[in-house]
Amino acid sequence: xxxxxxxxxxxxxxxxxxxxxxxxxxxxxxxxxxxxxxxxxxxxxxxxxxxxxxxxxxxxxxxxxxxxxxxxxxxxxxxxxxxxxxxxxxxxxxxxxxxxxxxxxxxxxxxxxxxxxxxxxxxxxxxxxxxxxxxxxxxxxxxxxxxxxxxxxxxxxxxxxxxxxxxxxxxxxxxxxxxxxxxxxxxxxxxxxxxxxxxxxxxxxxxxxxxxxxxxxxxxxxxxxxxxxxxxxxxxxxxxxxxxxxxxxxxxxxxxxxxxxxxxxxxxxxxxxxxxxxxxxxxxxxxxxxxxxxxxxxxxxxxxxxxxxxxxxxxxxxxxxxx
Amino acid sequence: xxxxxxxxxxxxxxxxxxxxxxxxxxxxxxxxxxxxxxxxxxxxxxxxxxxxxxxxxxxxxxxxxxxxxxxxxxxxxxxxxxxxxxxxxxxxxxxxxxxxxxxxxxxxxxxxxxxxxxxxxxxxxxxxxxxxxxxxxxxxxxxxxxxxxxxxxxxxxxxxxxxxxxxxxxxxxxxxxxxxxxxxxxxxxxxxxxxxxxxxxxxxxxxxxxxxxxxxxxxxxxxxxxxxxxxxxxxxxxxxxxxxxxxxxxxxxxxxxxxxxxxxxxxxxxxxxxxxxxxxxxxxxxxxxxxx
Numbered sequence: 001x002x003x004x005x006x007x008x009x010x011x012x013x014x015x016x017x018x019x020x021x022x023x024x025x026x027x028x029x030x031x032x033x034x035x036x037x038x039x040x041x042x043x044x045x046x047x048x049x050x051x052x053x054x055x056x057x058x059x060x061x062x063x064x065x066x067x068x069x070x071x072x073x074x075x076x077x078x079x080x081x082x083x084x085x086x087x088x089x090x091x092x093x094x095x096x097x098x099x100x101x102x103x104x105x106x107x108x109x110x111x112x113x114x115x116x117x118x119x120x121x122x123x124x125x126x127x128x129x130x131x132x133x134x135x136x137x138x139x140x141x142x143x144x145x146x147x148x149x150x151x152x153x154x155x156x157x158x159x160x161x162x163x164x165x166x167x168x169x170x171x172x173x174x175x176x177x178x179x180x181x182x183x184x185x186x187x188x189x190x191x192x193x194x195x196x197x198x199x200x201x202x203x204x205x206x207x208x209x210x211x212x213x214x215x216x217x218x219x220x221x222x223x224x225x226x227x228x229x230x231x232x233x234x235x236x237x238x239x240x241x242x243x244x245x246x247x248x249x250x251x252x253x254x255x256x257x258x259x260x261x262x263x264x265x266x267x268x269x270x271x272x273x274x275x276x277x278x279x280x281x282x283x284x285x286x287x288x289x290x291x292x293x294x295x296x297x298x299x300x301x302x303x304x305x306x307x308x309x310x311x312x313x314x315x316x317x318x319x320x321x322x323x
Numbered sequence: 324x325x326x327x328x329x330x331x332x333x334x335x336x337x338x339x340x341x342x343x344x345x346x347x348x349x350x351x352x353x354x355x356x357x358x359x360x361x362x363x364x365x366x367x368x369x370x371x372x373x374x375x376x377x378x379x380x381x382x383x384x385x386x387x388x389x390x391x392x393x394x395x396x397x398x399x400x401x402x403x404x405x406x407x408x409x410x411x412x413x414x415x416x417x418x419x420x421x422x423x424x425x426x427x428x429x430x431x432x433x434x435x436x437x438x439x440x441x442x443x444x445x446x447x448x449x450x451x452x453x454x455x456x457x458x459x460x461x462x463x464x465x466x467x468x469x470x471x472x473x474x475x476x477x478x479x480x481x482x483x484x485x486x487x488x489x490x491x492x493x494x495x496x497x498x499x500x501x502x503x504x505x506x507x508x509x510x511x512x513x514x515x516x517x518x519x520x521x522x523x524x525x526x527x528x529x530x531x532x533x534x535x536x537x538x539x540x541x542x543x544x545x546x547x548x549x550x551x552x553x554x555x556x557x558x559x560x561x562x563x564x565x566x567x568x569x570x571x572x573x574x575x576x577x578x579x580x581x582x583x584x585x586x587x588x589x590x591x592x593x594x595x596x597x598x599x600x601x602x603x604x605x606x607x608x609x610x611x612x613x614x615x
Contacts (some may be wrong), residue, residue, distance in 0.1 A: 041534075058601055062416050066422075111600045117414055118357050122550060123599050125591030133589035234543075238422060274438075277430035284423030289408045292416045 014163075021159045028155055042223050044263045045158035046216050049165045051243035052252060053212035056169050058241075059250040059298075062185030063112065064121045067128030068240045070108075070208040074131060075101040075217025077141055080149045085140075091174070092154045094161070094218045102207045104131070106263020109206030113199050115130035116188075135229040146228030153223040161219060165212045170252060172208065177245050181205055183251075184187035208212065242280055246287060248294025250263055258295065282304035328459070329580040330430055330573060334462040335533060337572020338471035342526035343549035344556070344564040346519025352495040352559030353515045355414060359421035360401055361523055362546015366539065368394040369531045370432070376579060381530070383447050387470070390528045391521040398520025399513045407509070425543075432539045440538035443531040450575075474525055476567055482561060487514050491599025495559065504579070544588060551584040551595040557605025566606065568612050 024041065026035045033041075050072065057065050075097035082093035108127045112120050141147050172178050172238060180201045184193040192198050222226045247254030262280075269276040287294065325342050343365050350358045371389040375381045381389070405424045411415045451462040482488040490511045493501040502508050530545070531537050552571045556563025571591060598605065 022465075038523060064418070114603065115599055118355075119420060119554075119599055119603065121418060122357065122547075123556070123596055125547070126551075126595045130589050130592050130596075133586065189440050238426065241419070241422070276432040278427055278434060281423040285420050285427065288412070288420040289405075289418045289424070292413055293413055297428045300326035310425065 015267025075214025079218030254296030333576025341568025344429030366542030372528030394524025557608030
C-alpha cells in the first residue's frame with residue numbers, strides 16, 4: 001500500500017512538472033517572457049543540477065567536496081570542444097561533457113578514499129584549481145581568453161536534464177546503493193563492519209555527482225556564448241556549496257529550493273556582486289551558528305504535506321548527523 | 324648562478340608562506356579547524372601596513388608592528404564571534420563557517436574601499452644589490468628573510484619557554500585534560516589565534532614590500548598555498564610549517580625557473596595531492612592510528 005502511495009506522489013510530481021514545463025514553453029514560444037527571465041530560468045535549471053549533484057556527494061555520502069566547479073569546467077570545455085571544434089550534435093556534447101566529468105570524478109574520487117573531512121575538502125579544492133590552471137595553459141581551448149561557444153541551450157533541453165538529474169538522484173538515494181551511501185555518511189567504520197564496500201560507494205557518488213555536474217557544465221557553456229577558465233574558480237565551487245548548505249545537508253528538495261532562491265537573489269543583485277557575496281557569507285555563518293542543519297535539515301518537502309516522518313530525519317534520534 | 328638567484332627568490336617567497344603556514348598549523352593543532360579566513364587576515368595585514376606607511380608616514384618596523392597588533396586583535400575577534408559558538412559543532416560546520424568568514428572579509432573590504440589594487444611605495448626599504456660570490460642578491464630579500472627568521476625564533480621561544488606556550492601545547496595535546504588541570508582553554512585558543520594572526524599580518528607587510536601590488540583578493544592563493552605548506556610539513560607541527568613553507572617556495576621558484584611559470588600555481592596543489600596520498604602525516608608528522 002505504501003509503495004502505491006509513494007509512487008502516486010511520484011507520478012503526481014512528474015505531471016505537475018510537465019504542466020509547469022508546457023506553461024513555460026508556451027510563454028517562451030509566444031514571446032510573453034522577456035529574454036532576461038528566460039535566462040534566469042535557464043540558470044535556475046543549471047544551478048538545480050549543480051546543487052543536486054553536489055547534494056549526492058556531500059549530503060548523501062558525506063564526502064565534503066569543494067571542487068565542484070572543476071567538474072563543471074570539465075563538462076563545459078568537453079562539450080564546447082565537441083560542438084565547436086568537432087561539430088558534433090548537441091546531445092553528444094551533453095553526454096561527452098558528462099562522461100568526461102565522470103572520469104574526472106573517478107580520478108579525484110580514488111585518492112579521496114584515503115582522505116577524510118578537512119583533508120578531502122582541501123584536496124578537492126586543489127583539484128578544482130588544477131583543472132582551472134590546466135585549462136588556462138591549453139592553447140587548443142583558448143587559454144585565458146577562453147572559447148567562443150554558440151548558443152544551443154534551450155528550455156526543453158534544460159528542463160529534460162533537470163528532470164533526469166532529479167529523478168536519477170532521488171531513485172539512487174532510495175535504492176540499496178543510496179542506503180549504503182547514507183550509511184557511509186553516518187559512520188564509515190560501522191558501514192565497513194557491516195560489509196558495505198565503502199570505497200566503491202564513495203567513488204560511485206563522486207562519479208554520479210560529477211556526471212551531472214558535467215552535463216550542467218555543457219548546458220552552462222552553451223548558454224553563455226563564451227567560457228573562460230576564470231568562470232570556474234573556487235568561488236564558483238563555493239556558490240554551489242552554499243546551495244547545498246542552505247538547503248540542508250541531506251535534503252534533495254532543500255537543495256533544489258535553495259538553488260532556486262539563491263539564483264533569483266543573484267539575478268537581482270547582479271549589479272552589486274559584493275553585496276551578493278556579503279549576503280552569501282553572512283548566510284553561511286549565521287546558518288552554521290543558529291541552524292546548522294540548513295533550511296530543511298534532512299527532511300524532504302513532501303513530508304511537509306503528508307506529515308509523515310522520514311527515517312534519518314532530525315526526529316529520528318540522529319540529529320543532523322551529516323559529516 | 325641563475326639557479327642560485329632563483330633559489331634566493333624561492334626562499335624569500337617561502338619565508339612568506341612559512342609565516343602564514345605557522346598560523347594555520349597552530350590553529351589546526353589546537354582546534355582542528357582549517358581557518359580559511361587566515362589568508363584574509365594576511366591580506367588585512369598587508370593593507371594595514373600599506374596605510375601605516377603611506378598615510379601615517381611610518382617606516383618599516385613600526386608599520387610591521389602596527390600591522391601585527393591589528394591582525395592579532397582581528398584574529399581574536401574572528402575567533403570569538405564566528406568560531407567560538409561552534410566549538411562543539413561538527414567539523415564540517417566549522418569549516419563552512421570559516422569559508423563564510425573568509426568571503427565576508429574579502430567582500431566587506433571590497434564593499435568599503437573598492438576592488439582596485441594598491442601599490443606599496445618602493446622606498447620603504449633600501450634597494451641595494453649585494454654581490455655575494457658573484458650572485459647579486461637584493462638587500463630586500465635578505466631583510467625579509469631575517470625578519471621572518473627572527474619572528475620564527477620568537478615564536479619558538481614563546482611556544483617552548485613561556486607559560487602561555489606551555490598551555491598551548493597542553494591544549495593541543497588534550498584539551499579536556501588541560502581543562503581539568505586548570506588551564507583556561509578559551510583564553511589559550513584566543514592567544515593562539517592572536518599569535519597566528521600577528522604572524523600573518525607580518526607576512527602581509529613583507530609580501531607588500533616584496534611584490535608591491537596588493538588587492539582585496541590577494542590573500543586567497545597564498546593562504547591556500549600556505550595551507551599546503553602546513554600539510555607538507557605535517558599539520559600541527561611548528562617546525563614542519565617553517566620547513567614546508569620554505570620548501571614550497573623553493574619548488575615554485577624552480578618550476579618558474581624551468582620555464583613553466585604559468586603552471587606555478589598548480590604545482591602547489593599537485594604537491595598537496597601527492598603528499599596527501601603518499602605521506603598524509605607530512606614530513607615531520609608521526610603516523611597515528613585511528614581508533615574507533
